[in-house]
Structure formats: structure tokens, C-alpha cells
Amino acid sequence: MLSLKNVSKSFGGVKAVERCSFEVEECTITSLIGPNGAGKTTVFNITSGLTKPDSGTIKLLGKNITGMPAYKIAQSGISRTFQITKVFKNLTIRDNLLIAKRTNDTEMNRVLESVYLNKPLDTIASELSYGQQRLLELARALSMPHNLLLLDEPTAGVNPQIRQELKSILRNLRKEGKTILLIEHDMDFVMDISNTVIVLNEGRVLKTGKPKEIVKDKKVLEAYLGK
Amino acid sequence: MITDFFISFSTYVIIYIIIVSSFNISFGFTGLVNLGHMVFFGIGAYTSAILTLHGMPWYFALILAGLFTSLIGAAIAAITVRLKGDYFQIVTLGLVFIAIAISRNWISLTRGALGLPGIPPIIKDNFNYMLFTFLVCVICLAFFYWLTKSETGKIFQAIRDDETAASILGKNTYFYKVLSITISTFFAGIAGSLFVHFIKFVDPSIFDLDFFVIILTMLVAGGLASITGSIIGVVSLAITSEALRFVVVNPELIGPVRHMSLMLILILILIYRPRGILGKVNV
Secondary structure: OEEEEEEEEEEOOEEEEEEEEEEEOOOOEEEEEOOOOOOHHHHHHHHOOOOOOOEEEEEEOOEEOOOOOHHHHHHHOEEEOOOOOOOOOOOEHHHHHHHHOOOOHHHHHHHHHHOOOOOOOOOEHHHOOHHHHHHHHHHHHHHOOOOEEEEEOOOOOOOHHHHHHHHHHHHHHHHOOOEEEEEOOOHHHHHHHOOEEEEEEOOEEEEEEOHHHHHHOHHHHHHHHOO | OHHHHHHHHHHHHHHHHHHHHHHHHHHHHOOOOOOOHHHHHHHHHHHHHHHHHOOOOHHHHHHHHHHHHHHHHHHHHHHHOOOOHHHHHHHHHHHHHHHHHHHHHOHHHHOHHHOEEOOOOOOOOHHHHHHHHHHHHHHHHHHHHHHHHOHHHHHHHHHHHOHHHHHHOOOOHHHHHHHHHHHHHHHHHHHHHHHHHHHOEEOHHHHOHHHHHHHHHHHHHHOEOOHHHHHHHHHHHHHHHHHHHHHOOOHHHHHHHHHHHHHHHHHHHHHHOOOOOOOOEOO
16 A cells, blocks of 8 residues: 655754655554654655655555655545644634535534544534544544545544544444554554554664564564563 | 715725725635735736726726736745745735835836826716725625635635645645635735726825735734625724824824824734634634
8 A cells, every 4th residue: 555665854964764664554554653753753744745755765556656745645545634633723623624525514424423523513623622623633534535544643632532432433444444554652552453563763664563573572672662 | 075075985995895805815814914915906006007098998907907916916926925924924025115116116117206197087976986896896795705615715714724734635735825815916906906096196105015004904903814804894994094084183193193093903903802803813
């Protein structure tokens, strides 16, 4: 589905991502983990076209999308959410979803239900709580036609109930055949739902494997999980 | 006498409604703080004045004033909208000084500081001209209401709220920002044309910043991202401004007191009611 090959990006003298390569398989949930500053969000920004890589190749379904503008990558089938929620705060829930896809109220309510957000479509986004705004952002990302969903720390700042709901939402999406790449610090969450885990450290891929393999890996334990 | 005053006042108010609403499209709805918006009003005024002085019928001149102004607006936007926040504002503010310099020094076209007198009126009778401007204003407002409710209008507002989010939802934000400026400058040009055929004279002072400050105050008072707010902002401040004529006894002081009062109103709104009367977003 998605492949990154030798992708590098520096900001000034800081190498945020260095010769990073990995693949994401179709109909799976893949988690990107690693310490703060490991380059996870930079990988997301490069993949979604918000940051141009210095070198390397990114392919989506075999098509080279390296360096394409963000809106074209989105049209190619990558949908994403952000670590700090980016809903359109002065617009209603309906308008937030309309920007993602022109559709009717019934369809919008169905998407909202699927993310457990039971609010009227005319609600202004800024009137929602932080956790609800995250759900709206997820609903918006789901509404946009896509092949791959990138979720940047979906559980950050949300209460345990929404966290549990997120787990079932993601599992349902996988059942529906969606492919998900997510950044997450909550290891229980990651181990519970991921098919594959990629560990990044100092901009490089330290280890790729199944959750059970990752938790036992010596290098990963030293760099991120702790002994 | 009173009727003449009322007709003249109403005509100005109607033209101000068009210019303030058009400013709201780029500033209030799209978040593009184009500090040079009145430059496009001036370009529309000069275009219409020059064309009609050279014998072109007013209806062609009116449309061409809008089209030519929006063409200039699109060209400037194509270069400047990539600039973020303050940088975009500084560059667009610079347009004011460029426009003043060109209008003062391109003597063969503009007669420089002497200005262009004797601009033919569209309709000779002032009352009928007021009705004509009202009709044009209604058409403009109908378009603005339709635009802001349309998908394009929603995309403008999405860009204002979060441009990055709009782009990752597949929207070419650069295109929509250029489109927003193009539309808003088209109507600024139309307003400039209506204005110049009413006062029948234009000189470089049309680009002066004090005119812009009045428009900005009206927009902020009415509220960003609300066309109805713009109408209320113009009407309420125009009445306030005219009422000062009866409060200030010394005629020499009317101008400065008016400006000071508008500034005071602008500051008070920014502090106590940053959304203005009907605004949907903070300034």
C-alpha cells in the first residue's frame, strides 16, 4: 500500500529523518512508535506532502507521490489527522464534513455514529470538547475518500472511555478493509490493535515486527520501552 | 436641500456597502488581510474614469473596471498569497504607496496630482442614480450571500480556520486564495466605478489610507464573515459619522473629530467586542 525508501529530511543541522525505509501492508493497522524527537511526525508530514523530503522515494499503491503538494497527495488517497487537532473551529460539524466530501445529512450522521460522536450537525466545532473535536477530525478523515489513513496520536488528551471507543473504531475500520498507519505513545493501545509495529529512533527505523517481537527486542527496550 | 443630502448620503452608504462586503470576502471569509483593498477601489475608479473620458459607454466601463481590477488583483494575489500572516499584510500595504506613486507620476494617463475632472455621470439625476447603485448593490449582495453559502465559500472559510487542514482534505488552497482575492477585487472595482461616476472627479487621494481606515472600521464593527454584519456596520458608522457634523460646532474640526471617533470606535470594538455586531470570527 505505502512504501518509503531511504527517505531523509534535515531541518538546519538536525537530521529529523535519515534513510528511513518501511512498508505498510493493505488492510492492516501499523503503528509507528519511538521516543520524542524520533521523527515520527516528520515521516507523517513527508508522507502527506506537508514537508518535502531531501531525498528518498514515497510510493502509494505503486504510484510515486514524492514531493507532490499536500492537496494532490490527499486526492491520491491519503487521509490524516494531527497530533494537535485541526478542525475548522468556526464551521459547523456539517461544514467540516462537507469540506472532506460532498454528501447528505444521512451519510454524515452515519459517519458521526461510527466514531461515537452524537452531536447535531449544526453544532459549531469550537463548542465541542477537545476529545469530541478529535472524534470530529477522525470522522472528517474517514469521510474523505482514501486508501490509507494516517492517525497522529489519536488517543492523546482523550478520556479512557473515548480511548476504548477508538480501539473498536479502528478494529471496525480494519474489518472494512481500511489500511491505517498510526503514531501512538500508549503502548497498551499499540500492542492491543497493531498488526505491525515500526520503531523509529533518531530518524532511523530501529526495528519492524509484530507487537510480540517488538516488546522483547533488546534494542527497542533500551531505546524506548525501558528494561 | 434635505432631500439632496439624503440622496447623496444614501448613495455613499450603498457604495460603501459594496466595498465593505467585498473586503469581507477576502478578510472575513478567507482570512486574507489585504491591507491594500482600497487600492482596487481606486483602480476601478481610475479605469472607469479614463474609459468614459475616452468615449466608452458607461456600461462597458463599469464591467471593464471590475474585470481589469480583478485581473490586477489576481496577478498580485498569485505572487503574494503564498506569504504567511504579517508578511502578506505588509506587502499588500505596500500596494497603497505603489498606487499613489503611479497615479501621481503617470501624468499622460492620470494627469497626476491634478486628477481627472469632468467624468460623465451614468445617470444625471441623483435620485435615479441612487436607485441604480441600490440595484447594483442588491445584485452584489445576492452574489455574496450565494457565494458564502456555496461549497467555494465554505472552502474559503476552511482556509481561514486552518489552511493546512484544508490542504490535506484535497483542497488547492493556493487556487482558492487567489480566487477569493480575484472576486473581492472585482467588486471593489465595481464600487470604485460607481463612486467615480457619482463624484465625477478622481485624483491620487482616492488611495489615501484614511479612506481605508474608515472601511476597515465599518467591517470590524459589523463583524467578520457576516455580509449582514457588513451592511449594519456601514449604516451604523455612516450615521454616527454624519451625526458628528451636528455635534462639532467648528466646521474645521469635523474631519479630524470624525477620524478620531472612528479610531476610538475601532479600538473599543477590538478590546470589548472583537467579533463586532454580527461577526462569526474574532478579528
